[in-house]
Amino acid sequence: MKAIFDFKSADEIARENKWCRKNPFGLLYEGAVSANEPGKVQVRPIAYDNNGIRIAANIYTPADWSADGGKIYPAVCVAHPNGGVKEQVAGLYAQKLAERGFITIAADASYQGGSGGEPRYLDLPSIRTEDIRRMADVIARFPGVDANRISLLGICGGGGYAFNAAKTDKRFKAVATLSAFNTGLVRREGFLGTQKDTVAERLRAAAKQREAEAAGAPVAYTANMLDWPKEKGLALTQDLYRDGYEYYGLTHRHPRSTFSATVTGLLEMAIWDARDGASLIDQPLLMIAGDKADTLYLTQGMFNAATGTKDKELHLIPGAHHIETYWKPEYVSQIDAKLGTFFSNHLGSASLKTVSK
Template sequence: MKNSTSIILNTRLETGKSQLHRLVKKGFLISTLTFGTMIFTAQATFAVEVKTKSSSEVSQQNTRHITFKNGQILMAGNLYLPDNFNEKKQYPTIIVTHPGGGVKEQTAGLYAQKLAKKGFITLAFDASHQGESGGEPRFLENPTERVEDIRSGVDYLTTLKFVDKNRIAALGICAGGGYSINAAMTEHRIKAVGTVSAVDIGLGFRKGWNGDGTLSDQLKLLDSVAQQRTLEANGANPLYINYVPEQPNANTPRDLREATEYYRTPRGQHKNSGNQLLFSSVDKIIAFDAAENIQELLTQPLLLIAGSDAGSLWQSKHFYDLAKTKKELFLVDHATHMTMYDQPDHVDKAVAKLASFYNTNL
């Protein structure tokens, strides 16, 4: 027979699951990656073996696999070099931040490679607690740490003799866009900020994909997080939820169907991007505001690139409306949130615009 503590914990778990499902049906639970509907997954403990390659290893594609430190966490990244790279020269450099739940080998790496072809040094890296980077617990999405990842990446870049320390810029994709803007407000070594399909992850969790979430929804979600933390403090396994729907249906919004197609099929799937989010990340995400103090503190030039048909376009407009610095909102016709990740015509238009922007402002 179960003891009273087990009965209480199991009851709380079932209550939390029911509450999560109610919020899912309302369309409020959203992902850090594309703010898609979160699906409850079986509780399990995941262990990820962190493996990185030596910074001395250089591929035939002008890529150096490197590591750097964010505090005690060993970060993993790919450094992309221009054609005809000369170690005795100094180059303008861009640090590229991937979407929530993504890894450096996906869209961040694609943009980094293409910008390297335009003459920039670029660094795409795995977020702390994710991909090949270290950090426990795994699959944690902590906005404060994500911003510090960028700062630490800039630290690393300043140690490279072939990086022009006065010409370092940031590029962020999806949630990485919000993180990059937030980092630049107080990281003045970043001289210009570009984004693609930008998202403020905190705003997305508070307001939902379409921006119509309610305070009541937020409070219910926080209640579920609180219940789960109590369960885990009393011995339950961590709870993981999905970034994007594993099985979208006819009622799934277009953006989220495309997110599943990108992340969960060979189109963009990567073994280190497992569609897992530690549920206890959610309280930290809800408390985060990527645009807080943007009017006063963002002084660097800002370029926001988004698809004209993207469901997330309102987020790029949100940043544009708030920012008081030199700014531009550039729309790619007929592009969606996800086609900006990898579709050649849309990506090439974005890269051309970004290269011009960085050349002008670095």
């Protein structure tokens, strides 16, 4: 069977990540793989096509994996947050799950990160959902993966899109989210409902901008708070944005990560809601969030809408805010253990291949 992905060469990896001296793979999280050593979890940067766009992804393999080995493994696709890239929190949990015996894939969304596509930073639900489906296409063909045991983890905005993908794509045998974010609801009403009264005005502005771009004007983007001075970013009053500024702008900054999105994207975002059709999810569902997160209402809304599954759990991490679930060791360890148990219960562990006679 012809492969649908290409492994990246060491030279290509080095060129792409020349800005990062600490890690040749560009990974920006504690305990990240820095070299592919025998007997340990390894990272394999790959590229593949998705509707004409070249997607950049990392596949993490367990310590006992080999391309011609005698085992088959369950797999997990990991979808990154809005504005994030695969080298940040998505990579962290992909690596953690590989340490538990799963083959995992974390990919940059189309138009974002190291993936191709113009205009840059286009973030639309239809595209992000298709990106997740494409990850399943790809990982199912990776050596050693049991195509009948693929699951899904979505983080923040990726959690909302993973939730959406699971409604119809039943290749995902179990679905988990971490600090899930309903991007359509927030773009429509504002975070915590603070912009409900301005949606019509903002839609008119987005339509006007689309008209201008159709006539040749440059693409317009929403403000990128990562460009703000440190004192302004850290003075934000909402935990999500203040902590987000610190994580994405300071401690885990990546040159391909941004908080910007196209202004015209609101035209699609305003009529999308992760809760719509949620009753179609009939797979086991685990939704994890910090009990102090100001985004908790978004996770709760999706969880309550998922009435079609008999196996669902909302698991709260005591004391955690939204962004803290991305990196704080005391929270990461709890989340890692919960995810490991959930996926093991529903996917099983690696097993010997059946040899046909």
